[in-house]
Amino acid sequence: MANSDVLDMSLADVGDAIRRRIISSEEVTQACIERAQATQSTVNAFISLEADEALATARALDAELKQGKIRGPLHGVPLAHKDMFYRKGRVVTCGSTIRRDFVPDITATVIARLEEAGAVYLGGLNMSEFAGGPTGHNEHFGDCCNPWNPQHVSGGSSSGSAAAVAARAAYGALGSDTGGSIRIPAACCGVVGLKPTYGLISRHGAMPRSWSLDHMGPLTRTVRDCALMTQVVAGADPTDATTNPLPVPNYEAALTREVKGLRIGTPVNYFFDDCEGEARAIFDQALEMLAALGAKVVKLEFPAPVTMARMNDTISKAEAATIHRKWMAARPDDYGHHVFARVEAGFHIPATQYIEALAMRGRYTEQVCKDVFGNCDAFLAPVLPFPAPLRTETAFGNASDVPQLIARMTYRTRPFCYLGLPALSIPVGFTASGLPLGMQLVGRPFDEATLFAIGHAYQSETDWHKVGPSI
Numbered sequence: 001m002a003n004s005d006v007l008d009m010s011l012a013d014v015g016d017a018i019r020r021r022i023i024s025s026e027e028v029t030q031a032c033i034e035r036a037q038a039t040q041s042t043v044n045a046f047i048s049l050e051a052d053e054a055l056a057t058a059r060a061l062d063a064e065l066k067q068g069k070i071r072g073p074l075h076g077v078p079l080a081h082k083d084m085f086y087r088k089g090r091v092v093t094c095g096s097t098i099r100r101d102f103v104p105d106i107t108a109t110v111i112a113r114l115e116e117a118g119a120v121y122l123g124g125l126n127m128s129e130f131a132g133g134p135t136g137h138n139e140h141f142g143d144c145c146n147p148w149n150p151q152h153v154s155g156g157s158s159s160g161s162a163a164a165v166a167a168r169a170a171y172g173a174l175g176s177d178t179g180g181s182i183r184i185p186a187a188c189c190g191v192v193g194l195k196p197t198y199g200l201i202s203r204h205g206a207m208p209r210s211w212s213l214d215h216m217g218p219l220t221r222t223v224r225d226c227a228l229m230t231q232v233v234a235g236a237d238p239t240d241a242t243t244n245p246l247p248v249p250n251y252e253a254a255l256t257r258e259v260k261g262l263r264i265g266t267p268v269n270y271f272f273d274d275c276e277g278e279a280r281a282i283f284d285q286a287l288e289m290l291a292a293l294g295a296k297v298v299k300l301e302f303p304a305p306v307t308m309a310r311m312n313d314t315i316s317k318a319e320a321a322t323i324h325r326k327w328m329a330a331r332p333d334d335y336g337h338h339v340f341a342r343v344e345a346g347f348h349i350p351a352t353q354y355i356e357a358l359a360m361r362g363r364y365t366e367q368v369c370k371d372v373f374g375n376c377d378a379f380l381a382p383v384l385p386f387p388a389p390l391r392t393e394t395a396f397g398n399a400s401d402v403p404q405l406i407a408r409m410t411y412r413t414r415p416f417c418y419l420g421l422p423a424l425s426i427p428v429g430f431t432a433s434g435l436p437l438g439m440q441l442v443g444r445p446f447d448e449a450t451l452f453a454i455g456h457a458y459q460s461e462t463d464w465h466k467v468g469p470s471i
Contacts, residue, residue: 003031008468011077011171011225018076021065025058025076029120032078036122036169042150042471044142045164047083047093049123054078057120064118071118073228073252080170082161083124084131085111086205094207095127095157097140097334098327108205109240110174110216110233117232122170125160131176131209132320132339133157134184134409135394139336143391146188147469148435152388155185155409157209161219162189168468172220172229178209178316180383180413182217183425187383187438190427192226192455192465193219195413197446198420199244201230202237210319212358213312213417222465223426223455227251230448246446254449255456260294262454265376270305271412275385282429282437283382286458290380293457298376303367305415311357311364312418318354321346338396357418365419369444378454379442381412383425387435416442424451427464436464 006014006028017023033051040046061076084094086104093099115121126144128136136144136159144159146152147167154163158175162185165173175182177195186193194217201216208214218229228251235248266287275283291297321328324343332340372379385408394406416423422445425438441451459465 003034006031007035007168010222011220012073012222012228014171015073015075015077019065019070025061025120026055028076029054029058029078029122032122032169035167036164039147039167039169039471043145043147043163043167045126045144045160045167045169046080047095047124047126047141047160048091050121054120054122061118061120071116072232074114074232075118076120077118077171078120078122079114079172080122080125080164081111081174082127082158082176084127084176084207085174087111092124092207093141095129095131095138095141098331100140104205106205109202109237111205113233125164125173127159128157129336129339130207130324131157131178131181132342134180134406135391136185137338137391137395145391146388146435147471148190151390152435153188153391153394155188155388157181158185158219162186162191162193165189165191165219165221166469167471172218172225174216174233175219176206176209177215177217177417178213179312179417180410182215182219183383183413183423183438183440184409186219186425187427187436188388190436190438190464190467191219191221192223192427193217193425194226194230194448195416195423196230196234196448197422199242200234200422200446200448202233202240202243204237204239208323210316212315212319215417223424223452223459224252224255226424227255227452244446249449251449251452254453257450257453258294259290259454259457262295262378262450263298263376264290264295264454265298265300265372265379267302267379267381268299269301271302271381272385274408275382278431279382279385279387279437283439286428286439287380289458289461290454293461295454300372300375303371304364308364308415308418309411311360312414314349314353314357315418317342317346318349319346336396361418368419368421373444377443378450381440381442383413383438383440384409385412387431387433387437413440421445422448422451424448424455426455426458429464
């Protein structure tokens with residue numbers, strides 16, 4: 001089987017081929033390593049590529065298969081992850097100079113669960129420094145570029161996670177989302193990304209950006225792949241008190257649920273502002289496809305999205321400033337200019353404003369569950385109303401309107417981090433310039449299964465997720 005054929009397979013399909021011993025994990029891993037090396041100078045998705053260790057792991061997993069041991073659907077599948085998930089005894093940079101040589105003494109729960117499930121660890125992926133930006137710029141390790149057009153941003157802060165999956169260098173990746181950092185790069189790079197319900201997936205052993213808002217989740221090429229990865233990493237963790245003890249549903253089984261009869265809410269306010277021309281037409285076509293599958297489209301008003309976005313910003317900046325306080329005082333010159341400015345702003349937020357944002361969270365979540373999800377089963381909105389901007393457009397200090405453009409990239413994602421609701425980004429098409437667009441499906445708390453069902457049904461009728469960049 002040619003490398004190109006192997007690399008274009010989904011996580012689910014390549015995992016099946018490995019388990020059936022049609023192809024070995026070692027062969028698949030070697031193909032991913034070669035692809036990562038071939039695209040690194042263009043995309044710059046990796047901070048570290050652990051080729052020798054990955055191949056050794058793959059060989060060990062192939063030996064297990066020969067002995068009849070199968071760990072599950074991820075057995076032997078090569079993955080790579082945002083370089084902020086700790087691995088005991090291994091350097092984890094968090095995309096920063098400050099942690100360039102940091103060696104943790106613990107392993108993140110999500111990494112441990114993936115290893116137990118038989119996944120191969122390829123390496124650490126590029127990211128916005130300390131998960132502090134939505135574009136993928138990084139002054140320390142170089143910008144992560146969009147595989148569809150390297151002149152454009154990959155999105156951030158899980159930039160390398162989306163870029164590596166889109167570039168066919170990994171079958172899946174973990175990222176983090178505090179204000180949109182899984183969904184934005186997923187939309188920019190044309191892959192699937194899940195920001196789960198707050199408390200579904202453990203954050204133990206991941207560098208924090210904001211304790212109250214951080215969500216960990218997978219980026220993959222298909223919704224089915226996303227469901228498989230979520231199945232492995234979700235669930236209660238005694239080392240993370242914020243995780244929920246609810247049993248984890250069978251997400252793959254939920255993919256067979258029919259869309260017919262489900263109510264899809266679409267907003268009449270806020271989320272489609274500034275979304276015009278071909279972008280609006282692409283989102284309308286996605287909605288029409290869901291309606292053709294039998295879903296009932298419900299137009300509704302989303303309550304107080306501007307307030308929620310601002311409160312999310314308040315919490316994330318205040319908590320980031322707290323996390324970085326000592327480093328900001330002792331090592332200010334070791335921060336990139338953009339990240340320093342974003343963190344420094346948190347020192348000027350009054351405690352009363354921060355506490356109010358936290359205190360109002362439950363009330364707003366209750367209101368949205370009543371006013372929105374009392375009338376629909378899932379809520380559909382753009383991730384971005386435009387394709388990935390140019391890297392020069394969003395580079396720090398290049399223009400006076402850069403902060404405004406960067407803020408526009410998170411307007412539509414921040415409310416759902418504030419509410420802690422699950423949100424699934426799905427590719428829905430390409431602009432005339434060849435850049436992808438993504439929509440987000442948002443659901444009730446811990447109802448990822450419904451989002452997977454709708455997303456899978458959509459992908460069963462479309463081919464956007466099958467198209468790869470020609471880098």
